[in-house]
Amino acid sequence: MTHPPARQFLGYRRASGRPGVRNFLLVLNVTGLTTVPARRVAAELIGSRLVTMDHGTAITGRHDGPVHATLAGLALHPNVGAVLVLSALRGKAEALLAQLGDSGRPVAAVSLDDTGRDAHAFRAAAVQTGAQLTVEISRQRREPCAWNELMIALECGMSDPTSGLAANPLLGHLTDRLIDAGGAAIFGETTEWLGCEHHLMQRAAIPAIAARIGAAVARRVALAGEAGLDLLGNNPNAANIASGLTTIEDKAIGSVAKSGQRPITAFLEYGERLTGPGLAAQDGPSYTPESLTGLVAAGAQVVLFTTGCGNAYVSRMAPTIKITGNAETADSLPAQFDFCCSDVLRHPSRMAATVDALQDQLLEVASGALTYGEILGEDEEVISRFGETL
Amino acid sequence: MSGPAPAPVAVRLHAADSVAVLLHDAAPGATVTITGDGAGATVVATGDIPRHHKIALTDLAEGATMIRNAIAIGRASAPVAAGDWVHVHNLVSAHAAPPSRDGD
Numbered sequence: 001m002t003h004p005p006a007r008q009f010l011g012y013r014r015a016s017g018r019p020g021v022r023n024f025l026l027v028l029n030v031t032g033l034t035t036v037p038a039r040r041v042a043a044e045l046i047g048s049r050l051v052t053m054d055h056g057t058a059i060t061g062r063h064d065g066p067v068h069a070t071l072a073g074l075a076l077h078p079n080v081g082a083v084l085v086l087s088a089l090r091g092k093a094e095a096l097l098a099q100l101g102d103s104g105r106p107v108a109a110v111s112l113d114d115t116g117r118d119a120h121a122f123r124a125a126a127v128q129t130g131a132q133l134t135v136e137i138s139r140q141r142r143e144p145c146a147w148n149e150l151m152i153a154l155e156c157g158m159s160d161p162t163s164g165l166a167a168n169p170l171l172g173h174l175t176d177r178l179i180d181a182g183g184a185a186i187f188g189e190t191t192e193w194l195g196c197e198h199h200l201m202q203r204a205a206i207p208a209i210a211a212r213i214g215a216a217v218a219r220r221v222a223l224a225g226e227a228g229l230d231l232l233g234n235n236p237n238a239a240n241i242a243s244g245l246t247t248i249e250d251k252a253i254g255s256v257a258k259s260g261q262r263p264i265t266a267f268l269e270y271g272e273r274l275t276g277p278g279l280a281a282q283d284g285p286s287y288t289p290e291s292l293t294g295l296v297a298a299g300a301q302v303v304l305f306t307t308g309c310g311n312a313y314v315s316r317m318a319p320t321i322k323i324t325g326n327a328e329t330a331d332s333l334p335a336q337f338d339f340c341c342s343d344v345l346r347h348p349s350r351m352a353a354t355v356d357a358l359q360d361q362l363l364e365v366a367s368g369a370l371t372y373g374e375i376l377g378e379d380e381e382v383i384s385r386f387g388e389t390l
Numbered sequence: 391m392s393g394p395a396p397a398p399v400a401v402r403l404h405a406a407d408s409v410a411v412l413l414h415d416a417a418p419g420a421t422v423t424i425t426g427d428g429a430g431a432t433v434v435a436t437g438d439i440p441r442h443h444k445i446a447l448t449d450l451a452e453g454a455t456m457i458r459n460a461i462a463i464g465r466a467s468a469p470v471a472a473g474d475w476v477h478v479h480n481l482v483s484a485h486a487a488p489p490s491r492d493g494d
Contacts (some may be wrong), residue, residue, distance in 0.1 A: 248485055
């Protein structure tokens, strides 16, 4: 690379908050009774993206807070041009619209209550409304934005030794750069902090954040204990140890390397949004689908996702750049990886140039270049589960 | 494809690290080239070490903290010499139960 990395991208300016790197109609279904017609509505509205909470109605009491917060976070996401809320109950749709406030983006709701409990009339009304919203947002144009208006989400899955040695440290370096420039980044996967939580606590900007990091890890260890699992007893597992990992600390270092070296300036619960700059830790599940949706609902416009063995899953709402440090995996999956960094394994002196190249790739994708995950449609959003349902 | 085994290389992620990770298998007596922080240094493997496993960069007393990517990964459960394979036989988590003491 002979030129400095890009520092601008073309994004969609919003009335408030960060710019979008995509501009789609979000079909947001909030009740299980409307899941089937919602799928038909989204299929008929070309270019729309469906997010559905099939078991949202029966979650009550203290557990419905994070679910509603996550739904609101998705509706207010920068990549969303307009929102079509679908619900069996008029009141549930109205409650969500009220929670969104005036975000400056077009929103509408259609419920079974509005259409005499007729699913076909519901579908027709929703498609008409969604088509009108789609015309409206199609008039928006991309404008130059500074790269520090980006918030990136950091995720890994199906890791191998190259993840901890190359791909995750690469993400750490890019994260440091973006934070230094005034941008934002978020990482989650709480159980993967186990063994490294003291390192993360030392990086907390204030003692209250350190305390919450420690408490979040302890809570997940206790949760696992209640379920009859011992996170420390057989971790790393036999396959991890055979592959070269030794202790839980050793394993966690590879995962935590994604977050770089900068102070952790925010701690978020699942469903909470990060509106300011800085590096945020989110207490969330480690399983990829639920984890990614939590990070995206917090407001990340782009996901950077490392894998060693291969993992096709991507966010539906935030373009997901798939990265590997394993050249053999990259060669065997030519339509999965957007970025291969195996070069830095053999030539660590090329790390800085590789960070430049990844920064360029990030800004290309932010400006509209497609990721394989978007093209191939390996996408979903999965809102985590909270408590029992009635 | 056959051919001579590549000269082993190990990655040190941070200058403070006491261990590096091998990118190739190392045989006893093999000179391992260190890349990353501290590039150009070498260490001689004292035994067989598999690819992606760790090699000690310095001598470490029993109980000494081992460092990778500037973060503690545990303590030496036996004396370790530079060039030794570092794995579960001589490295133990700080989360593991401490060695039993009289009166415990």
